[in-house]
Amino acid sequence: MSSTPRTPLARHRFRGPALVGTALLAAALTACSGGNSAGGGTDAKTPPPAQISVNLTGKDAKAGEPVQVTLAEGRLQEVTVTDSKGGTLDGKISDDGKSWTSERKVAPGTTYKVQAKDDKGRTATADFGTAAPEKVNKVDWKPGDKSTVGIAQPISLVFDHPVKNKAEVEKHLKVTTDNNTEGSWGWMEDYDGKTRVDWRPKEYWKPGTKVTLKADLNGVDSGGSGGWFVRDYETSMTIGKKQVVKVDLDNHRLKLYRDDELVKDIAMSAGTPGGDKASWSGKTVLMAKEGTINMNSETVGLGSSYNKMVDYSMRLTWSGMYAHAAPWNAAYFGNTNHSSGCIGMSDSDAKFVYDQVQIGDPFEVTGKDAKGTQALNNGYGEWNLSYDDWKAKSALNGQQ
Numbered sequence: 001m002s003s004t005p006r007t008p009l010a011r012h013r014f015r016g017p018a019l020v021g022t023a024l025l026a027a028a029l030t031a032c033s034g035g036n037s038a039g040g041g042t043d044a045k046t047p048p049p050a051q052i053s054v055n056l057t058g059k060d061a062k063a064g065e066p067v068q069v070t071l072a073e074g075r076l077q078e079v080t081v082t083d084s085k086g087g088t089l090d091g092k093i094s095d096d097g098k099s100w101t102s103e104r105k106v107a108p109g110t111t112y113k114v115q116a117k118d119d120k121g122r123t124a125t126a127d128f129g130t131a132a133p134e135k136v137n138k139v140d141w142k143p144g145d146k147s148t149v150g151i152a153q154p155i156s157l158v159f160d161h162p163v164k165n166k167a168e169v170e171k172h173l174k175v176t177t178d179n180n181t182e183g184s185w186g187w188m189e190d191y192d193g194k195t196r197v198d199w200r201p202k203e204y205w206k207p208g209t210k211v212t213l214k215a216d217l218n219g220v221d222s223g224g225s226g227g228w229f230v231r232d233y234e235t236s237m238t239i240g241k242k243q244v245v246k247v248d249l250d251n252h253r254l255k256l257y258r259d260d261e262l263v264k265d266i267a268m269s270a271g272t273p274g275g276d277k278a279s280w281s282g283k284t285v286l287m288a289k290e291g292t293i294n295m296n297s298e299t300v301g302l303g304s305s306y307n308k309m310v311d312y313s314m315r316l317t318w319s320g321m322y323a324h325a326a327p328w329n330a331a332y333f334g335n336t337n338h339s340s341g342c343i344g345m346s347d348s349d350a351k352f353v354y355d356q357v358q359i360g361d362p363f364e365v366t367g368k369d370a371k372g373t374q375a376l377n378n379g380y381g382e383w384n385l386s387y388d389d390w391k392a393k394s395a396l397n398g399q400q
Contacts, residue, residue, distance in 0.1 A: 019347040173217075311347065326350075
């Protein structure tokens with residue numbers, strides 16, 4: 001049985017340095033000299049003003065540029081650039097001490113203060129602001145922060161607006177784990193047509209792995225008409241128990257394994273073979289435990305086949321493939337595939353599975369009665385690609 005269409009689940013710009021509108025700032029600063037000798041004091045003399053230039057000036061400077069501070073003479077000792085939100089841009093002083101360049105680039109609609117100090121103890125300040133963005137791009141990510149998930153759960157980011165600068169965006173997405181898990185980003189068009197990028201490990205996650213995503217996107221340009229990112233994102237997850245659900249369409253059985261040991265063997269009935277009502281095969285991932293929901297065949301192009309409330313609903317695809325309770329189909333459990341695409345079980349068996357499984361558990365569906373392999377973007381279909389084919393979907397493939 002299939003459900004209503006996809007609904008959302010409980011789911012900073014930078015180019016190479018350029019001198020733009022350089023302003024020369026002369027600052028007479030707090031360096032003083034003087035002293036007393038046995039014969040009396042000497043006249044205190046103020047040193048000549050320190051001179052720095054900053055490549056970004058005014059109130060509408062171009063976003064997506066690094067900040068570059070240049071000293072006319074002497075050597076820079078320290079430079080600090082802070083924004084109106086309390087953030088700081090880190091950077092490096094050149095080997096000759098003449099300039100400092102920020103590691104990150106400035107975000108739109110933000111004011112910045114530059115403070116510089118040279119090797120003679122003189123300081124200088126400068127202020128500038130960036131133009132407001134015409135369009136802001138935002139990110140929706142899965143799973144939720146601090147989630148505990150199954151061994152097949154990817155990190156998935158869906159963007160409000162199209163992303164054309166995929167390589168630039170991907171450079172600012174960093175996944176770290178406590179056990180150096182190998183993995184890769186892969187780009188696709190999401191089921192609803194939006195730009196999406198997922199990160200999956202080479203193999204299923206090791207239970208207990210701690211995973212963190214830092215998306216330093218504030219100031220990154222999406223490219224095209226996608227707009228600017230104006231904030232950073234950070235989220236984390238922990239990998240839970242090793243569980244795999246294996247669905248055998250030909251033998252009409254669903255088996256739940258934990259740590260490679262069989263926990264439960266259940267008689268079921270899947271989609272009717274030979275047409276649109278057949279089930280998808282392949283490695284899919286449990287996306288959500290939705291409980292009791294209304295399922296209406298008209299919303300997924302199956303006419304008036306059904307319209308009913310369904311218990312213990314576990315979503316496997318955006319197109320409406322679920323595992324759930326289907327007591328009306330009891331006569332077919334264990335012997336015939338006779339549903340509208342979903343994996344149906346008795347109330348008690350469905351409740352057992354529902355209570356045991358975790359978001360992110362893999363459901364591995366095999367059998368000739370399938371209508372084909374689940375598509376990459378129809379839920380989390382990335383496990384149906386080899387790791388090499390998955391890595392090829394990274395915008396940085398060959399550049400890393």
